[in-house]
Structure formats: C-alpha cells, structure tokens
Amino acid sequence: MNDKIIREVVILGGGTAGWMTAALLVKMLGKSINITLVESERIGTVGVGEATIPPILNYNQALGLDEQDFLRETKGTIKLGIQFEDWFRRGESYMHAFGSIGKNFPFCDFHHFWKRSRERGDDSSLWDYSLNYQAAKQNKFGHLAQIPGTSLPGISYAYHFDAGLYAQYLRRYAESKGVKRIEGTVSEVDVKPDNGFIDSLVLEGGQRVGGDLYVDCSGMAALLIEKKLGTGYEDWSHWLPCDRALAVPSAAVKPIIPYTRSIAHEAGWQWRIPLQHRTGNGMVYSSRHWSDDQARDALLASLDAEPLDEPREIRFRTGRRRKQWNKNVVSIGLSSGFLEPLESTSIHLVQSAAIRLVKSFPHAGVCPAEVAEFNRQSRVELERIRDFIILHYKANQRRDSDFWRECERMDIPATLGDKIELFRKTGKMFRDYDDLFTEVAWQQVMIGQGIIPEDHHTIADSLSEAQLADLMSSLRTLIGGTVQKLPDHEAFLPGKPGK
Ligand SMILES: Cc1cc2nc3c(=O)[nH]c(=O)nc-3n(C[C@H](O)[C@H](O)[C@H](O)COP(=O)(O)OP(=O)(O)OC[C@H]3O[C@@H](n4cnc5c(N)ncnc54)[C@H](O)[C@@H]3O)c2cc1C
Numbered sequence: 001m002n003d004k005i006i007r008e009v010v011i012l013g014g015g016t017a018g019w020m021t022a023a024l025l026v027k028m029l030g031k032s033i034n035i036t037l038v039e040s041e042r043i044g045t046v047g048v049g050e051a052t053i054p055p056i057l058n059y060n061q062a063l064g065l066d067e068q069d070f071l072r073e074t075k076g077t078i079k080l081g082i083q084f085e086d087w088f089r090r091g092e093s094y095m096h097a098f099g100s101i102g103k104n105f106p107f108c109d110f111h112h113f114w115k116r117s118r119e120r121g122d123d124s125s126l127w128d129y130s131l132n133y134q135a136a137k138q139n140k141f142g143h144l145a146q147i148p149g150t151s152l153p154g155i156s157y158a159y160h161f162d163a164g165l166y167a168q169y170l171r172r173y174a175e176s177k178g179v180k181r182i183e184g185t186v187s188e189v190d191v192k193p194d195n196g197f198i199d200s201l202v203l204e205g206g207q208r209v210g211g212d213l214y215v216d217c218s219g220m221a222a223l224l225i226e227k228k229l230g231t232g233y234e235d236w237s238h239w240l241p242c243d244r245a246l247a248v249p250s251a252a253v254k255p256i257i258p259y260t261r262s263i264a265h266e267a268g269w270q271w272r273i274p275l276q277h278r279t280g281n282g283m284v285y286s287s288r289h290w291s292d293d294q295a296r297d298a299l300l301a302s303l304d305a306e307p308l309d310e311p312r313e314i315r316f317r318t319g320r321r322r323k324q325w326n327k328n329v330v331s332i333g334l335s336s337g338f339l340e341p342l343e344s345t346s347i348h349l350v351q352s353a354a355i356r357l358v359k360s361f362p363h364a365g366v367c368p369a370e371v372a373e374f375n376r377q378s379r380v381e382l383e384r385i386r387d388f389i390i391l392h393y394k395a396n397q398r399r400d401s402d403f404w405r406e407c408e409r410m411d412i413p414a415t416l417g418d419k420i421e422l423f424r425k426t427g428k429m430f431r432d433y434d435d436l437f438t439e440v441a442w443q444q445v446m447i448g449q450g451i452i453p454e455d456h457h458t459i460a461d462s463l464s465e466a467q468l469a470d471l472m473s474s475l476r477t478l479i480g481g482t483v484q485k486l487p488d489h490e491a492f493l494p495g496k497p498g499k
Contacts, residue, residue, distance in 0.1 A: 004365030006212040007033055012186060012201060012224060013217030014039025016049050016163055017333020017350045019170035020059070021215055024354045026177040027063050029361060035178070038201060038209055040185040045167065046219055046314065046334060048247050050273045050280045051079060051260045051344040052158040053436075054098050059351045063173065072494035073169045074161035075276040078258040080136040082343070084448060086264040089397050094448030095133050095259065096343070099156030101440050102129035102475055108459035111443050112427055115456040117472050120465065124472065126447055131155060131479050136259040140486035147482050155486075158344075160260065160273045160280075182209060186218075189228045197328040197366075198224060213362065216331040220338070225321055225331035232322040233337070239390050239412065240318040241403070242268050242340050246295055247282040247312050251305035258489040262342060264396075265298050266290070267403040271341065276493060278308060284340055289403040316340070324378040325371045330357055337382060342392060345385050348436065352381060377434070384435040387416040388442065395420070395449035420451060427453030 009025060011018050014037055022037050060070060070076065081097035088094070102110030114126055127133040132155060135141060144154030175181060184203035192199045200210035216224040225231050237243060252275070261272040268285030283299040290298075296311055320337030324330065332353040339345055360374050394412050398404035423429055423446050429439045463471065 004212075006362055006365065008211040009033050009035045009213050009215065010201065010209055010211035011035065011037040011215040011217055012039075013037075013219060013333070013335070014167065014171065014181070015045035015217065015219055015333065016167050016347060017219075017335075018215075018217035019167045019174060020347075020350050021217060021332050021354045021357070022174040022179045023063055023170045023177075024059070024351075024358060026174050026179050028358045030177055032363065033361075034180070035174075036180045036182060036209060036211065037174070038182045038184060038186060038203070041183060042185055043221075045164070047163060047312070048245070048280070048282065048314065049163045049341070049347055050275065051082075051160050051271070051341070052347050053344050054156050054158045055348055055351065055436075056158050059355075062355075065173075068494050070169070071159070071161075074159075074165045075278075076159045076161035077256055077274055077276060077493060078141045078489055079158045079160050079260055079344075080132045080141065080155070080258045082260045082262055083136075084262050084264070084392065084445075086398070087262070087269070087392060087396060088449045090400065094444065095127060095130075095136065096441055096444050096448070097127065097130045097132035097136065098158065099130070099132045099440075100153050101126060101444070103152060103471070105459060108457045109429070109439060109443070111447070111453075112457040112460040113463070113468065113471065115427055115453055116460040117468055119456075120468070122469075122472060124476065126444065129472075129475050129479065131482060132157075134479055134483045135486055136257070138483055139255050139257060139489045140483055141258050141489040141492050142486045144482070144486070147478060150478070152478075157258075160275055162275055162277070162280075182207075186223060189224060191228065195327070196229070198228065212328065213366075214329045215357070216329050216335045217333045219334040220316065222321070222331065222335040224329045225323075225326060225335055229326050229329060231326045231331075233317070234319050234322055235317060236319040236339075236386060237317055239386070239410065240340055240393070241286045241288065241407065242284045243316060243318070244287050244292070244295070245282050245284045245314045245316070245341075246292070246299050247280070247314065248299065248303070248310070249278045249308045250281055250303045251308060252276065252278050253305050255488075256490055256493070260344065263302070264398070264404075265302075266401040268295065269342070270299060270302060272304070279303075279305065282341075283311075284342075286403055289401070320379065320382050323371075323375050324353065325374045328366055330374075332357070336378070339382065339385055339389055342389050343385070343437075345389075345436070349382070349385075352436075353378065380434050381436065383413075383415070384432060384437070387413055387419070388437050388445070390416055391420070391442075391445055392449065395446070395451055397450055420446070423453060424451050425454055427456050
C-alpha cells in the first residue's frame with residue numbers, strides 16, 4: 001500500500017461549510033475514508049447565510065434529501081429571485097429572477113426581441129416575460145419543469161433557510177453516515193518538519209487529532225490555511241467597499257414572500273430574507289461612510305416587524321485566499337475568502353468547493369498538478385462572481401451620497417468593463433463557460449441597473465412587426481395564465497393547508 005494514501009480526513013469547523021463538506025464527503029467517499037469534524041461550541045458560527053441560489057437543489061439531491069423534510073427541518077421557504085430596490089435610482093426596483101425570460105430564438109436571446117419591440121413603442125418591461133418574476137410578485141410557487149403545452153422552461157428556484165437549523169440538519173445526516181464529531185477548541189497546530197504539512201490539531205486540554213488531509217472550515221479565523229500556513233489574501237475591497245454587517249432577526253410577516261429583498265441605503269444595503277418562523281435582516285455597509293450607530297439606526301428603522309434580538313456585528317474583508325488548497329489543507333467557506341452576500345453566492349461556493357474536492361480527491365497522496373488545477377478553478381469561479389457583484393455597485397445612478405458617487409466613479413476589472421461596453425453598444429452577452437451566472441442573469445442586472453443596449457441583434461428583425469407584436473402579447477398571456485394556475489407559496493411549505 002502507498003504510504004501516502006489519504007484515509008483520515010479532518011474537518012476543522014462545524015458551520016455551514018464544515019457540515020456541508022462533511023455530509024458530501026461521507027456520502028460520496030464514506031467507503032474509502034474516515035472523517036472527523038472538530039468544532040467549538042464556545043466559538044460558535046457566523047450564524048448568517050440564509051439565502052441560496054438554484055444549484056443548491058443539486059447538492060440536496062446528491063445527498064438524497066427529501067425536499068419537504070428539508071424545508072420542515074430548516075424552516076425553509078422558496079426563493080424565486082432577488083429584488084433590488086433603490087439600487088439603480090431611489091424609488092426604482094428590478095429583480096434578478098432565476099430561470100429564463102421569454103422565448104429564445106436559435107442563436108439569439110429573447111431580450112433582443114424585447115428591445116426591438118420597445119423601439120416600436122411597446123412599453124412592456126423585460127420582467128413581464130419572466131415566469132419567475134410574475135410568480136414571485138403574486139406569491140405563487142409549484143414545481144413546474146416546463147410551461148404546459150410548450151417547450152418553454154418552467155420555474156427555477158432556490159431556498160431561504162435558517163442557517164443554524166441547516167447546519168444541525170446536515171450534522172444529523174453526516175453523523176448517521178459515520179462522521180465522527182469532536183467538541184473542542186483547537187489551540188495549537190503541529191506541522192511536519194520535513195514538508196510543512198499539517199500533522200495534527202491540538203485541542204485545549206491536550207487531545208490531539210491527526211489526519212492525512214485537513215479541510216479548513218474554521219470561518220474567518222482561517223486557522224490552518226492562513227494562521228498556520230500563511231497562504232496570503234488578495235484584497236478586493238477597492239472594488240467592493242462594504243466591510244461590515246449587522247444582522248438581526250425580526251418577527252415573521254404574512255404573506256411569506258418567495259424572494260429575497262435587497263434594499264440599497266445611503267452607505268450600503270439591507271437584506272430581508274423571509275423564513276417560516278421569522279425574517280432574517282441585515283445591513284451591509286461601508287465603515288468609511290457610515291458609523292456602526294448610523295447603520296444600526298437605519299437597520300432598525302427599516303424592519304417590517306419587531307426585532308427578536310439585538311443586532312450582531314460582523315466584520316469582513318472582501319477578497320480571496322491566494323490558494324484555496326495549500327499543502328495538505330483545503331479551505332472551504334469563509335476561510336477561503338469572502339464575497340459579500342449580495343447575490344447569495346457563499347453557500348454555493350461551499351457546495352462547489354466540496355464537489356471540487358470530491359472530484360479531485362487525492363486518494364493516492366497530494367499531487368501538485370491536482371492542487372494547481374483545483375486552485376485555478378477556484379480562482380476563476382470567484383473572479384467571475386466578483387465581477388457580477390461589482391456590476392450592481394458600479395452601474396448606479398444614485399447621486400445622493402459619497403458612497404454611491406464613489407462606486408460609480410471607481411475603476412473596475414477589465415473583464416467587467418469589456419462586458420458592460422459590449423452589452424451597452426450591441427445588447428450581446430456571452431457567458432464564459434465557467435461563469436456561475438447565466439446570460440439572463442447578467443442581462444437582468446445590466447438592464448435593471450440602467451444599461452440599456454443601443455442596438456438589438458439583427459435576427460430580431462426577421463419577424464414582421466405584426467409577428468413581433470403577436471409574439472410579445474402571446475408570451476405575456478401564456479405566462480400570466482401559467483402563474484394563475486400555480487398554488488400559493490405558503491401552500492407548498494410543509495404543514496400548511498393544501499399539504
Ligand atoms: C453578513 C453575512 C451575510 C451572509 N449571507 C449569506 C447568504 O445570504 N447566502 C449565502 O450563501 N452566504 C451568506 N453568507 C456567507 C455564509 O454565512 C458562510 O459562507 C457560511 O455560513 C459558511 O461559514 P463557515 O462555515 O465558513 O464559517 P462559520 O460559520 O464561522 O464556522 C466556523 C466554524 O469553525 C469553528 N472554529 C473556529 N475556530 C476554531 C477553533 N480554534 N477550534 C475549533 N473550532 C473552531 C467554529 O466553532 C465554527 O464551527 C453571509 C456571510 C456574512 C458575513
């Protein structure tokens with residue numbers, strides 16, 4: 001047997017990242033590895049992270065979770081998109097609705113037809129053609145793979161859930177499949193003198209936990225990847241100026257809406273995430289532009305029900321760890337970097353890193369070529385998401401505060417600048433193959449933030465005016481009729497009438 005063979009995997013941290021990674025590893029590799037997870041109740045978890053994006057369905061399916069059971073246990077609700085309020089200008093809003101919009105033509109996206117129709121005086125909005133948007137605004141939801149009687153895609157969705165309950169749910173799952181949990185606080189980390197690999201974790205009290213491969217899910221502490229291995233951090237705060245958040249739960253409000261709200265403020269933005277038993281709220285802000293008291297006052301003044309706790313402060317620095325995988329440590333979750341929660345991407349990044357680790361699992365020992373490829377994929381994934389988030393800040397026409405004026409004037413990555421220019425001039429949008437976000441997602445944020453293309457694709461001219469008018473009105477009728485037949489969102493949730 002190869003003496004480098006990897007059998008013992010130690011996960012440090014029991015937040016969302018730790019338990020999501022443990023659950024996936026034990027499900028996929030449980031026959032060939034042993035998994036130990038160390039977590040400290042005294043230190044606790046970050047306790048936020050309650051909105052997700054559609055690929056979470058793939059993760060849950062990979063584990064074989066029952067959807068109704070999952071929603072019951074996590075007090076979850078359905079998420080059809082994110083509504084951005086006051087982002088472009090005060091008083092205006094748009095949605096990044098999941099799923100498709102209208103009807104694409106071969107080699108030509110629907111928004112070109114919409115644009116041409118607008119040029120002819122049609123004042124319909126792009127979102128009149130989004131099934132997800134229309135369902136979200138009418139509090140409707142049901143499983144729908146396709147619009148009946150057509151080849152058009154149906155509803156695409158994700159979840160909101162209670163972060164603490166989700167971690168506990170996955171803990172029960174992982175422990176039932178053999179993951180060993182150790183309660184304790186790591187006070188020292190030993191490395192092997194010959195190669196600098198981690199040798200063992202030493203807990204307060206002296207217990208040693210040793211393994212072949214370590215997954216650092218220790219959150220912002222980044223205990224292994226940074227404090228021990230000194231991997232380095234690439235700071236992106238010049239592009240994403242928010243560096244603090246205040247989080248507070250408030251009483252549940254009826255009806256429970258099936259979308260996240262993101263409301264821009266003078267020096268940041270506020271999230272509102274509806275759960276079955278409460279609403280999750282938070283203010284993300286720039287400490288250069290707002291004091292903590294200003295942020296706190298703005299947050300508490302804009303809750304839609306009474307707060308259930310004191311606001312809790314979280315500090316962060318946007319950016320990424322220079323290597324996600326260094327020696328025998330793979331960092332997953334907040335230890336690997338952080339992009340603010342504007343597009344709910346962090347839990348997705350946990351999922352995607354855990355899947356990448358399963359795919360690249362180094363059963364025969366750590367291989368430098370594998371590590372390099374893992375790190376390349378992680379970097380590109382994060383850079384694409386970073387650009388998408390910057391777009392929301394950059395393309396604003398608010399001029400009411402230094403914060404928004406500075407965002408509008410800031411230099412942006414060339415990759416994003418090129419995308420904006422191409423879209424503005426031609427309406428064309430191409431998805432990089434490794435981009436998480438679809439063309440339709442980018443189009444919605446561009447148009448929602450006021451970047452209206454100057455032109456449309458000439459394929460959209462292939463319809464006569466009458467055909468174009470007929471296409472637009474029949475799509476609106478079809479979507480309206482489909483939404484009418486969907487059940488109410490709350491009827492879909494566990495334990496509600498209609499179950
Ligand atoms: C303000 C804010 C809002 C967010 N909103 C969203 C969202 O809506 N959607 C989304 O996808 N993501 C969101 N995120 C990100 C999301 O919260 C995290 O990605 C996710 O919770 C994973 O966190 P984690 O498990 O890496 O870290 P943590 O939850 O901090 O867990 C760290 C773990 O390590 C343990 N630990 C640390 N040090 C030691 C030690 N010395 N010994 C033993 N154990 C130790 C802790 O006890 C804990 O168990 C948000 C993040 C922030 C900051």
